[in-house]
Amino acid sequence: MSRSLFALALVLFVGCTPEFDYDVSRVDGPRVLAVRAVPPEVGPNGQTTLIALYVDESGTLTEGPLDFTLCTARKPLAELGPVARACLDPASSSQVRFGQGVLAATATVPANACSLFGPSPPPPKPNEPAGRPVDPDLTSGFYQPALVFDQENGEPSLAPIRINCGLGAVSQPVALEWNRRSRRNANPIIDSLTIVREEGEVVVPIDGTGTPPMLTQGETITLRVSYADCPLAGEDVCGDAICGNDETLADCPADCTAPVLGCGGAESYIAYDSDFGAIVARRESMRVAWYGTRGDFAEARTGRASEALEPYSDNTLFAPTESGELVIWVVLRDDRGGTAFRGYRFTVP
């Protein structure tokens, strides 16, 4: 059988998948695109403000019917989702409301958050054994479930808050190393969004801060979102305003004197590798979600893997073929729950 016949037969061998109409990037109604916690990581009893990016086809909404709650229900092992099903019910007794009919609200992380959702042994419940703490994520992080409910349609959005709980049951040297080297996560920061053309890059002003750039109908452009270029693990430089994992207050007070600042890009951080029982250095990957009211993106999501060094991510925008305004949103996320977002407006004459 010839190679072409083989190829034909093999193509036929492959199963088919359906094409869905849903475009995750298209904004055609009120919708929560992201929730940013400021600061992105707090300890028990700590306070953080959750800010929702709530949009519709007209642009970013400044007012919104959103309710904010903290959920205190632990997730049974048999439930494979990220939170207990009770957390999705706004009327559940497990909800602690901290904001109503707003787009931003400040939450106080419960004192027992590390027992309920962290590495500390959970409190025993009647008729249930106590024991198993929550497993961390790949970044050794734990999260207090927080929900944002849209009053209009009742749709919940999960916006967990990263809580600083330590590592739990580890050896003393590991715990000491963790306490010495770990740094709380910092939210990423979008430096700019630029239009990349052969003749050069054009910075797109943030929506509401300047004149929207013009796109021709049906134009294909490359958009680039840029963020801070963070030092790699082991390459900390004292004086760069970033307190790296290997810098201390003693050897670099300039960087590590409170308040300690993080880096607005792909940060280096340490995590506990339970398989080897040791602290390991890692670097965040960066993910970008693209949304728009019109036009199309080549990719709904882009980003950079942890090993990629470029502090930016590109996407292709196919401008609408009809005149009008176009609003796009860029949401930048790191691996540890940090979030940044911006809205941009374009004009298509």
Place this chain on the structure above:
Amino acid sequence: MFRRSVAILLAILLLPVGIVPRRVSAQPPTPDTATPPARRPPELVEFVEAPYPEAERASGRSAAVVLSITIAADGSVEDASVVESAGPAFDEAALAAARRFRFSPAIVDGVPTRSRIQYRYDFVLRVEAPTTAELAGVVRNGDSRQPIEGVRVTLDDGRATTTDAEGRFEFTEVTPGAHTFTIEGERLTTSSLEETLVAGERLEASYSVFLEAPPAEGELTDDIEIVVQAPPVRTESVSTQVTAEDARRVAGTGGEVLLVVQNLPGVARQAAGSGALVVWGASPEDTNVYIDGVRVPRLYHDGGLRSVVASDFIRSVELVPGGYGATYGRGLGGLVVVGTRDADANAGVHGSVGFDLYDASASLRFRTRRDDAAEARGDTYGAFGARIGYVGNLLAATVSSDIEDYFPLPNYIDAQARVGVVLRPGETVDATVLVSSDRISRNVQSPDPSRSTRETRDLLFHRTYLRYRRDLGDGSVAQAVLFAGTDAQGLESDFGTIRTSLNVDSVSFGLRASYRSRVASWLTLEGGLDAEAVYARVTREGALSAPPREGDIRVFGQPPPDQIASDRYNTTTIGVAPYVEADLALAADRLHVVAGLRVDPYARSQDRANPGATNLPTGLFRQDIMAEPRIAVRYAPSERFATNLAFGSYRQAPRATDLSSTFGNPRLPTSRAYHGVLGFNIRPTTAFGLELTTFLTQSYDIAMRSRAESPLATQALLPTGRGRAYGAQLLARLDQTEASRFYGWVSYSLVKSERRDAPGAGWRPFDYDQRHVLTALGGVRLPLDFDVGMRARLATGYPRTEVVDAYYDARRDLYQPIFGQHNQLRIPIFFQLDLRVSKTFDIGETELELSLDLQNITNRRNAEELIYDERYTERGKISGLPFIPVLGLRWSL
């Protein structure tokens, strides 16, 4: 048989009537009397037996004729007349005999004298005393049940005969007592049997024999057989058998013999790309696969396209969906027993090569014969086979790189080698090595690093075993298999930055030995030992729910949770199970009761029974023992009808991967199950049969995920699960015969399999519950060595849990599904029609077969899985194989 009775001289009336009116003695005269006595009555010295009259034989009555006999002075009978008649026939016979009597004359005063006496002649019709017996029988193919013609049967008195076209033979006039006779013939190992014959009786028996591989000059058909047996009553149980020749011709299998098992009743249809064997609603992990008594981790390669052992290496495979005997254990579900090919009957070398769309294969087997050896003593034999699958590599090389997005590409290799020696006729020892390797990988790149996925699954296993078998000739068989093996099973998956890793490296050793003896014509006993030790090293990393297990509520393609853990530990499991089984043949072999008992002690040690970061003790040792009774009853009042009943108790140790202190529970007990089977078998003709089997299985202590919010650290799994499956299967089958070119069968299975996750929870459909499976297949041989076959399959889809809503996870930037009731949705019904055409060419002493397997000729887009859009607002399906032509070539020597 009637014989003339001897008319005993009841009385010679010693009173001579008239002349000598006295009684006379009936004693013979005393010879050489020195002095003759003065008086002496006549004495009968020569009796003549009168034949029982033929005219009266039908009546069978007894009769007496009283005669008056006049004896001359010389002792001769001068006259005879009837005094009391018993009828003309009796009278005539009595007179004729009496006239030929000789007497010693009466003595009066020392002188021989003429005399007259009365003589009563009795006639009694009696059965002739038996002095010989008869032996008759039918010799059948033990697998196909077809009679075998031309088998030579030699009795120990030197007589020999050959079975006729119906497999019958007969010996008459055989001396009663124990006799040994031999059965020998082409492709038949000479067997010596013993029967005890009773004088005057005819012993009729049926003898099942198994044919060896065909001689070199024979047809290229072989003797591989697929046997589906439910229950596994050893003697003539309800069973379905398919010859390898027929199996190879089944459309849609690409000529792979063992794939025909998937079309037999009780077996669920495999999802495309899956090699899982789901039998009677049992989990694939609960059905054990044995090759020559050695347990192997799977029957099929990944993708389900090929078996792990090449067809040319296989003699038979027996699929027992449940209710099997005491020989096997350590499993809650069914049983697959693969027997490899025995030594060829004749010396020579044979081989084959073949390739098709999926893979290429080659095999070689030989038998040498020493010229100076008596019989087969010292013969050596061997077999080698290898296969390499290239469908995955070809796809990757010839088709676009995104082919792996939704379809894992299988790559597999298997190889077999065997060398053996015939120690003497019926006694062999051989060494075998089996190797199988599977690797499936896919790598889906995405501009978003959190959506790039990479997955690799490997399974490499090998088994080396030494096998000894001795056929003692009287039906007794001793055999032993000593084996060692390694398994290396790996799963590596990256979903973005979320890593899942599960590796199990195990080493196993075992011994399976048995001795079967026919203690009496009505009793066969088998005793044995099934020992197995497995050392497993497990390393695991990832989310608790990755990889998913049965009962998990999830959807296809759902990203795994990003909360991760890890564990590594070693376990050693030892089981040494003696068993005994008795087969009682009662009611002239019409009733068989097979009763067995298996005692299964179990010990397990584990070096890490608590999470490593804790200060709790780390080691664990557990042991228990359980007696497992098994019984099967088969009643066959005629060759046309049989019914059977079986019941058994079974157990299964927890899987090594479930014993993790982090992901599972190191203190899991063994799971238990009970099987009950009731079946009927009707065979109106020798070519057509109908089988109906009903069954019920109940399982206990199945490991399930803990439903608690805060379970103990070592109790992620709990033995709270229960399972039950019940249903019926029907098989109507037409065998190919000399008179018919057609063969085929229709099978239908109705199976309901359910699970209960915890006490108090409701029953839900089992993840592998496939309610209805209907398969129809058949074939016909055409002139010019053309062969055409077809197959049609209709099956219910597996259950799935419906997604009723979703919510946005802003941290991970994805939607999470909200599920409805557990497993209340089903994948749409599957239907597929396949056609196969082949043509055979004779090239010298070799044979070339070209085949074209047209799979899914209607190009129906069957749903294999349900899939949702990113927001879970729309549901679609992943369709399986479209129309696919598979061209194959096989050249055999």
